[in-house]
Amino acid sequence: MSHALAELLAEGPPTKEAIDRFASAHDIPLVDRDGVTFLYRGEAEQVFLRLFISGLPAAQPLERVVGSELWLLRFALPAESRFEYKFEVQRGGSTEWITDPLNPNCAADPFGANSVCQGFGYLPPEWTLPDEGARAGSFDEFALDARGLGRRAVRLYLPARLRRTRRYPLLVLHDGSDYVRYAQLKVVLDNLIHRLEIPPLIVALTDSPNRLNEYVGLDAHADFLVRELIPAVGARVPLDPDSSARGAMGASLGGVAALHAAWRHPGTFGRLLLQSGSFAFTDIGENKRGPVFEPVVRFVNAFRANPGRPAERIYVSCGIYESLIYENRSLVPLLTQNRIQVRYEEARDGHNWQNWRDRLRAGLTYLFPGPLWMVYE
Amino acid sequence: MAPTIARMRDYAVLGPQFHAPNLSSCLAALGIAGPLVAVTAGWQEREGEIEELREHVKLPVTDLQLYARAEQVYAADPALARAARERQERLQEMQDFYRMRLMALMGALAELDAQEGSSATLRRARRGALGDVRRLDRTHVAATRAEHDRFARDWRASPRAALEAHVEVLERAIAGARAILVAGGHVAVLLNRLRLFGFEALARGKPLIAWSAGAMALSDRVVLFHDRPPQGAAHAEILEPGLGLMPGIVALPHGHVRLALEDPQRVRQFARRFAPARCLVLEHGSSLRWHGGRLAAARDVRRLARSGQPVEYDT
Structure with missing residues (x-):
């Protein structure tokens, strides 16, 4: 006491x-x-x-x-x-x-x-707080008809000082609106770009009206990202075509959707940022997480049997206090055995947006290192 | 030894100019009221966006467009472009290997610094470890300098039409200017363009005012630094020799953000590693002016001292 x-x-x-x-x-x-x-x-x-x-x-x-x-x-x-x-x-x-x-x-x-x-010693990271000195990026919006999924609104994060003569990395983000609302995504992007810790990049923020169906390893969703969304973004802003300049990201089921899209379309996403992914699997016996996870288990079991090389570099994070810690820890050796560069981080946190917010800097700077060492303005 | 011209010209080093620029007051102090030329190649694709700069100095400013000119030269002279690319690849490889060796030496230095006690043996070991780092730095500077010298010998000895056409334009532009401004940005890109067009010869005795990466590129050695990067080791490293037009200093723009100035051990180590050069922390509002080869004024500049403290630097 x-x-x-x-x-x-x-x-x-x-x-x-x-x-x-x-x-x-x-x-x-x-x-x-x-x-x-x-x-x-x-x-x-x-x-x-x-x-x-x-x-x-x-x-x-x-x-x-x-x-x-x-x-x-x-x-x-x-x-x-x-x-x-x-x-x-x-x-x-x-x-x-x-x-x-x-x-x-x-x-x-x-x-x-x-x-x-x-808990004792925890402080919200200062880079998650608005910085008046940081040049602010902006949002642009458009909609497209996704084959088999229906009409989709997409928001694009555009970095400050966007130039049409330059080609930008692209990060495709699941649950984009929630990341902005609950994980201060825009503040974090503005700050990290301003500090040169990541390069100016485009982020395509997607949302799903039915994530329990689409984010569980649905082929149509993966195909939408690769065949429709990325070309549509590329028609609006100049994108670097190299796979090392292209990433997919998500938390929880969004992490499943990101991994599934990269696995189904190898060579498309060179970078993956997976936060507390719901990577439920069975080594033997039945799935015990309920019917929603049936398609997830089918995909993750298939992935574990034949992981291939969905990306060259992957950042994985999970909260130690999450029930998914076992699944995420199990993912890491599978990835490294397949010559994928992996950075894995655990935090004493749970399955929530502030946990995912607090890991953004480590993940983004690992996947998209900025010109910090070379630029002195 | 710095060239005589460098020791005799008027020049100034400023802190970052992004917020609260102090370039205009520096120009006034140097008595410069005429037209200016600017190098903003470090801004890369933003090169030439100098409206704010013009409004601030209230003088005619012409951007020399070195970044764009380099693209034009390489497009017109593919052999030179290929050679330049191959040189950059060799330099990158040299940097990677230097960094590997530096990691090991800095690790040894850190281990010795962490040892308790103050015996003569320990002090000698620490001095030796620092000496190893300084020796590696010198070796890297020499190796990268040799690479640039070799390139100049092989590719610049005889005139190259596309390049010389731009050089002539640049000479005329600089001849009509009272001073040359060199802005910050990507230090390697900036230095690369300065070298390509032979900036040392172009600048002749013109007063130079440089800030951030501009000051780094014009000093003796380009020291890259960040004590708190989000990834990787936080060891300062030398990129290559600078142009030596602003000798005797290591420019450290945004030092309060990039350096652990509150850590005496790091400050001391930094100061000793790059001695006898003066390691100068440049913030918004900082300015240093040299006149006739002598430091004439210093304002809001801190020097990393061997005592482990940043101390005010003055004339």
């Missing part, structure tokens, strides 16, 4: 006012070198910490300080961890999942928002 919390409890059950004073004077949850303490204040029959860490129970009960409205839970947490959570509050026969009222730090995702716990 932290010294401050021990002081709060030293004189018996704290009053409502004392708890509020304490909460406003400290960052909640309380984080120290060894662990984290969660606090909840309020009347309830039971309060659970709902967290998304593989290896820990999904629901952990907070313990009420007798005679008070204060609920506590403490557990050990390795330094530099970061994860997202909610409280489940049971009161008057109803159950409610809420973000932590005492913690203003929330992360948004397509399903809403979660509270964020930043």
Whole structure:
């Protein structure tokens, strides 16, 4: 227990006012070198910490300080961890999942928002913050009719100072809108390009209205990217035709879609950035992740049997607290055995957008190294 | 030994000019109020986009278009283009091998620096390790210089029509200018173009004002540096000799971003490795002016000192 919390409890059950004073004077949850303490204040029959860490129970009960409205839970947490959570509050026969009222730090995702716990030593990377000095890129939009998939809106990230006389690398991104909304993609691209850590590049941001069908190893989706999307982008902006200047990227099922497209069309994408890919497979027996994963397992099993060389260089990352850590770790030796240059990174984080945001610099600079050593403006 | 002309001409080194440029005040201090020519080849495809520069200095400025001219020369003289490409490939290979050797030597230096104690034996070993690095740097400078000399001997000894036509145009343009500005950008591209057109001869005694990569290209040795790159080792490395028109300095633009100035060990090592050259951190607002071969003024410039601290550099 932290010294401050021990002081709060030293004189018996704290009053409502004392708890509020304490909460406003400290960052909640309380984080120290060894662990984290969660606090909840309020009347309830039971309060659970709902967290998304593989290896820990999904629901952990907070313990009420007798005679008070204060609920506590403490557990050990390795330094530099970061994860997202909610409280489940049971009161008057109803159950409610809420973000932590005492913690203003929330992360948004397509399903809403979660509270964020930043372990000891974790700091959001400074390159994810807007830099007024960085020249801002822009977005351009167009739509095309994808064969077998329907009409698709595509957003292009165009780097600042785009020149028609120059040919640019292209990165095809799955769940592009979510990357912009939840992982600060545009800020990161602007900053890394400005700092010369990556070259000015074009990013084609795609979204799918039906990712559970299209991002699971669907041939039509891979064909759309290669035969329709890339030529359409190339008609709008000058692209470097070399495969080393062409990448595909995605997180979760988006990672599956990126790997599948590169595998189905070898020689197209020289670079792959795969974040927490849902690379479910079976060595023997049935898929236990549910019917959505049936096509994923079919593709990943086929890939594992015959990986070929989908790209020359691949960056793979995964959160240690994700259930997918086993699948991602298993992917790495398979890739390296096939003469693919691989950079693999793990972080003490979960399956979420801020984890993917925090790995963008390492991934992008590995795949598309910028002219940092040569350019001094 | 720097050429006499370099020691006698007026020249100035500035920090980055992207934000809050101080070029116009430097020109005023040098008493230059006439037309200027500019080298922006380091900007590559953005070469010649000097509207902001013109507005800032409020003087006529002509871009010498060295980047574009080089493309024209190579298109008109395929044999020269092929030879230049082959030279660049050899230089790249030399750089790769130099970097491999440098990694090993810098690793040894770091290990010795990490040893506790201050015995005479340890101090001697550290000096020796640093000496190994300096020797490798010298070897690399000599080897790359020889490569450039060989190219000049083989390919520039007799006139090459496409090239000479541009050189004549450049001579006329420079003759009508009061000073030459050399902007930053891609230092290897810039230096490559300066060499191709024989910039040392073209510049003659004209005052030179250079910033960022421009200052690096005109110094004795081009030192590439970044203490916190996102990938790879953070060892400063020498690219090749510069043109030596601004002798005795190692220009370090954006030093506060690129260098771990708060780390005395790194600062000390950097200063000692490149001594006796003065390693000068150049930020926005920095300026150094030489007049008649003597440093006449220094403003907002810090020198990496052997004490491990960046110290204010003045006359």
